[in-house]
Amino acid sequence: MSYDTIAAISTAVGEGGIAIIRVSGPQAIEGTARIFRSRQELGSAATHTVLYGHIVNPRTNEQVEEVLVTVMRGPRSFTAEDVVEINAHGGVIAIKKVLDLVLEQEEIRLAEPGEFTKRAFLNGRIDLMQAEAVIDLIRSKSERAFSVARKQAEGTLSRRIKSLRQTVIELLAHIEVNIDYPEHDVAEMTGSYISTQCGIALEEIQRLLKTANEGKILREGIMTAIVGRPNVGKSSLLNVLAQENKAIVTDIPGTTRDVIEEFITLNGIPLRLLDTAGIRETSDVVERIGVERSRSALEEANLILFVLNYNEPLHEDDRKLMEAFQGRQVIVIINKTDLPKQLDMVEIEQKFSSDSIVRMSVLEEEGMEGLERAISAMFFQGQLDANDLTYVSNVRHISLLKKAQQSLLDAVEASEAGIPIDVMQIDVRSAWEYLGEIIGDSVGDSLIDQIFSQFCLGK
Ligand SMILES: Nc1nc2c(ncn2[C@@H]2O[C@H](COP(=O)(O)OP(=O)(O)OP(=O)(O)O)[C@@H](O)[C@H]2O)c(=O)[nH]1
Ligand SMILES: [Mg+2]
Known part of the structure; x- marks a missing residue:
């Protein structure tokens, strides 16, 4: 997919040693090149290299800022698009001047909050669960919450959801083949087979949900x-x-x-x-x-x-x-x-x-x-386990896991009651869809917008 080019100040606004403007999209390199003077052409710079030079106003040729510019060509970048990062001196005025010049360039506009991360998701570099973990990373107030979020951002939890989904889709495939081709003797689709397969998935959901309480506390702190x-x-x-x-x-x-x-942490336990x-x-x-x-x-x-x-x-x-x-x-x-x-x-x-x-x-x-x-x-039922950091901590994920759990339980119940497999198929399919929503496989645009609007500008 191809989008327009976006730019924003990605560091916190205020006084600091440096400030960084991030530009992402097809025009990122060319657009920046128009306002950047250096011994080397930006357009010919190798990916993941840094050039020293000046930002100039192309109309007046006035030097606006002394900068370092990093070029990262897609797909090996945060958004999977071409990305340019301009390191300027910290300070509100200087960085604002540079940003204004960037935004004057054709087909470059100001990014919305969270839009860089949203692109990483839309371009398939990360899934929704990982993107949400990035918000948690930024917001985490204790070291433990940070470690948990980092694990999620790396995709540890996503992998478990995906393999859970695999179990469910195999079951669904079996059921569907059995409905469509009853004459084919696919591994006998008895009720007990369904119960066993659902049981395997249910156990994993149970394991994940068991971490939810503590995960939520680690993420948000205990309101005390x-x-x-x-x-x-x-x-x-x-x-x-x-x-x-x-x-x-x-x-x-x-x-x-x-x-x-x-907000405090008492021996690793975050308290609000x-x-x-x-x-x-x-x-x-x-x-x-x-x-x-x-x-x-x-x-x-x-x-x-x-x-x-x-x-x-x-x-x-x-x-x-x-x-x-x-x-x-x-x-x-x-x-x-x-x-x-x-x-x-x-x-x-x-x-x-x-x-x-x-x-x-x-x-x-x-x-x-x-x-x-x-x-x-x-x-925490005793001591906090210092090693296992795989927690489900996000309310959205927890509620979807619970819905998937309920659908599977309904399927098991139906199979035990001897209800036709067409009916069970519906439950199993919704379990698969709920799990998909967690990683962003089957979600609507409005939900995606809502999730990414929680980000700060420039992320
Ligand atoms: N001896 C003693 N005095 C204490 C102790 N803890 C607090 N105090 C004193 O008790 C007084 C009241 O303390 P605060 O912390 O203001 O009490 P508070 O419960 O917040 O009071 P309010 O804000 O009025 O509801 C202060 O003079 C404290 O120094 C303690 O452990 N021992
Ligand atoms: Mg008081």
Whole structure:
């Protein structure tokens, strides 16, 4: 397929040592050559080489920038098209001037967000799953999430989906031959054969889905709300975990009025921490809005860190809060253990299991390992496996895998109920299509546009 030529600044906008403009498409080399002066012709440069020279305004012959230009001829490039990358000095003005000149060239236009990666997909260099992993790569906030995304971008997961699809298509072929040529005795198409083949595919789907929970957490972080009454040390906890003074801490109850968010990794576990206003009845208008925000953070969170003060008896407000914890993942943090005991632990131990109660003194930074262990146990069934990085982490992929699973289960059920194979054929075919959607084999344009619009400009 052939497209027009696109260009964009591919580095983050702002001050930096260098900035890079990427140009991709049939006019990339010729178009750039018109505004580039060097000892060597750009058009005759060997692929994957770098030329030193100047960007000039062809109308005035004025030198605009001193640059290095890289030529990568398709298909061995990011987009599989001819690509030119112009390395200029960092700085908004310089790079903008160069980009304007590039865009003045015939048949070159500004790229849309994600359009370079989209071309890599449309030109068949990567599949949809790999393209989506590129978004994750850019966005990953922890080293582990990065490693998982890199594996996906390399196609590890795609290969497993493809071989899964192979299993399903073989089954489908058998069924179809049997429907079309019943007189041919193709490996007897009994119900049990279908069940066995579906079983093989279902097992693999099961294995993949088992990684989904953890994969999703690694990708997005555990949304964690720190809640509790005023002054128990919520903001202090956020600061200690973030290792910086993000939130204001004072001994005045009602210090925090808004929700403060911070992304941290606790021994490899990514957390999206939300520090909230202490929950209590109050007549202060601003504080009341804060308390309301705390409650909605509480609703949305995957994990609640419920902080109590060891130095205070349990309060009616605490009991009310606990009622909202039904069916939620809660870790109780008994804070200020450096102070004398006032809290009746018996009532708490009745309500929460002992491995979800953690004693801490945030002030003396004691008890952090306990918190880490409690979170690990709750979300990762023990230790994080450092080696196996094949996770399904994208919500779209997870939901398609579940749909494929359901279709196969329906096929098995139908075969066990002795329903004619024509009917099973429909289920097996939809399983095959759902799996195809994951890697982008049978998806519509609108979905493709939606996925790539999540990218930043220049990627
Ligand atoms: N002794 C002791 N004091 C602590 C500890 N943790 C926090 N504090 C103190 O308790 C006070 C309140 O701490 P904050 O972190 O502001 O409490 P908060 O829960 O965020 O309070 P609000 O924002 O008002 O809801 C501060 O004076 C902290 O220094 C602890 O482990 N031991
Ligand atoms: Mg606070």
